[in-house]
Amino acid sequence: MTAPSLEVSGLAYRYPDGTQALYGVDLRIERGERVALLGPNGAGKTTLVLHLNGILSGGLGSVTVGGLPVAQENLLEIRRRVGIVFQDPDDQLFLPTVRQDVAFGPANLGLRGAALEARVAAALEAVGMSEVADRPPHHLSFGQRRRVAVATVLAMEPEILVLDEPSSNLDPAGRRELAEVLRSLDVTLLMVTHDLPYAMELCDRSVVLSDGVVAADGPTRELLADTELLARHRLELPYGFHPSADPAP
Amino acid sequence: MGAAHTRGLYRPGSGPVYALPAHVKIVAVVAFVFAVVATPATAFPAFALHAGLILIAVRAARLPAGFVLRRLTVELPFVAFALALPFFAAGERIVVYGLTLSEPGLVAAWNILAKGTLGVAAAVVLAATTRPYALLEGLQRLRVPSIMVQIATFMLRYADLLTDDLRRMRIARESRAFTARHLGHARIVAAGAGSLFIRGYERGERVHLAMLSRGYTGTLPDTGTVPATRRDWLFAAALPLLGALIAAGALLGAA
Numbered sequence: 001m002t003a004p005s006l007e008v009s010g011l012a013y014r015y016p017d018g019t020q021a022l023y024g025v026d027l028r029i030e031r032g033e034r035v036a037l038l039g040p041n042g043a044g045k046t047t048l049v050l051h052l053n054g055i056l057s058g059g060l061g062s063v064t065v066g067g068l069p070v071a072q073e074n075l076l077e078i079r080r081r082v083g084i085v086f087q088d089p090d091d092q093l094f095l096p097t098v099r100q101d102v103a104f105g106p107a108n109l110g111l112r113g114a115a116l117e118a119r120v121a122a123a124l125e126a127v128g129m130s131e132v133a134d135r136p137p138h139h140l141s142f143g144q145r146r147r148v149a150v151a152t153v154l155a156m157e158p159e160i161l162v163l164d165e166p167s168s169n170l171d172p173a174g175r176r177e178l179a180e181v182l183r184s185l186d187v188t189l190l191m192v193t194h195d196l197p198y199a200m201e202l203c204d205r206s207v208v209l210s211d212g213v214v215a216a217d218g219p220t221r222e223l224l225a226d227t228e229l230l231a232r233h234r235l236e237l238p239y240g241f242h243p244s245a246d247p248a249p
Numbered sequence: 250m251g252a253a254h255t256r257g258l259y260r261p262g263s264g265p266v267y268a269l270p271a272h273v274k275i276v277a278v279v280a281f282v283f284a285v286v287a288t289p290a291t292a293f294p295a296f297a298l299h300a301g302l303i304l305i306a307v308r309a310a311r312l313p314a315g316f317v318l319r320r321l322t323v324e325l326p327f328v329a330f331a332l333a334l335p336f337f338a339a340g341e342r343i344v345v346y347g348l349t350l351s352e353p354g355l356v357a358a359w360n361i362l363a364k365g366t367l368g369v370a371a372a373v374v375l376a377a378t379t380r381p382y383a384l385l386e387g388l389q390r391l392r393v394p395s396i397m398v399q400i401a402t403f404m405l406r407y408a409d410l411l412t413d414d415l416r417r418m419r420i421a422r423e424s425r426a427f428t429a430r431h432l433g434h435a436r437i438v439a440a441g442a443g444s445l446f447i448r449g450y451e452r453g454e455r456v457h458l459a460m461l462s463r464g465y466t467g468t469l470p471d472t473g474t475v476p477a478t479r480r481d482w483l484f485a486a487a488l489p490l491l492g493a494l495i496a497a498g499a500l501l502g503a504a
Contacts, residue, residue, distance in 0.1 A: 091455040096382040108464035
């Protein structure tokens with residue numbers, strides 16, 4: 001039996017200013033699962049994400065990725081295994097051309113030459129962005145930039161892809177295109193969002209994080225049908241959206 | 250947005266000078282400037298020869314003369330300073346066309362003008378034929394401290410975003426019927442600048458976080474720069490070597 005892609009147990013964290021953000025989070029994600037992490041603003045979603053690759057640490061509990069504990073001595077390998085796509089692609093794409101940016105991660109891992117080029121080509125191919133490789137990121141549309149941002153972490157061949165609000169600021173077509181890309185990837189996926197229909201479209205399983213603890217964990221369709229649960233955690237379905245009316249995947 | 254292709258001093262084109270690796274060109278231009286500066290101010294024929302070298306470089310780079318002349322206007326403030334020198338400098342005075350001028354002042358003015366113009370012209374050729382990012386990669390190859398190259402890289406990348414932010418903030422102000430009419434409004438504009446600074450700072454933190462997440466350890470991996478061949482070095486060395494010969498000739502002639 002292979003180790004789960006992600007195992008978080010008893011994770012608690014208090015920021016240096018005294019704000020307690022996580023109060024003991026337990027979460028296990030098997031290889032190949034697609035999971036939505038739902039929760040209102042301030043629930044601790046971002047804090048949890050930043051623990052997954054060791055940017056934040058020092059609280060209680062543990063995180064392991066593909067069996068490897070997140071610890072100082074494993075940091076480079078952990079950051080290869082956990083690919084975080086941040087909310088604003090302009091934060092992620094900081095180099096002059098798309099190609100250089102996609103190469104940045106694997107180059108930090110020591111890849112050079114033909115092996116590096118192959119990685120970059122494969123990652124851009126996976127998100128359908130091969131033809132923009134030599135363009136500067138600021139010449140791309142927002143949706144294209146987000147897909148390139150996904151490619152920048154795919155190029156590191158991660159064990160788990162973590163997306164922070166992947167659908168934010170996308171137009172409907174960009175949203176659908178990104179969904180198609182994400183569905184086509186053969187990788188474990190954790191999607192942080194409060195876009196509930198998007199969670200339903202892409203993830204069979206959802207986890208509700210609220211006030212620093214996992215408040216619910218189950219099939220997305222069931223969670224979204226539980227209006228009382230949603231209301232307790234400041235989650236709301238968009239007007240006119242009924243989870244039962246949605247076509248089964 | 251299309252303007253970003255030609256933003257800055259770069260002029261899209263092709264040819265042997267464009268094809269040279271950036272670090273080779275940087276070394277050639279800096280060495281040439283040293284040769285020019287080493288030439289004694291009164292060795293007038295030497296400056297004509299230096300100017301000839303620059304003309305050849307402009308031709309080799311296939312830059313139009315008008316373009317180079319327009320770019321040279323950047324040195325105008327120094328020209329104004331140089332022109333004032335003959336009037337105000339001390340020393341022996343001579344009469345030129347009815348004006349009483351200081352002779353050392355005249356030589357100093359010529360010195361600034363000639364050396365300044367040659368240096369700026371060489372820099373114009375460099376900047377016009379080398380993309381801004383290639384210049385930075387060249388500096389990195391030349392072992393300029395990595396942190397400085399990275400700062401300049403980020404500045405280039407994020408300058409557009411910051412100007413966009415600034416433009417949106419101005420539109421938002423004006424949409425609420427604000428126009429800066431008198432000095433009292435400076436406070437409002439300054440507050441905008443302050444919030445732009447905070448936004449820039451916060452973006453810097455987010456970019457850093459995203460970089461750490463992809464295994465950044467403090468240096469940008471060099472993946473794209475073109476190594477220079479011996480031919481590149483020889484071709485580029487022609488400018489500073491000939492410049493050095495001219496300077497040496499002038500120095501020996503003066504001795």
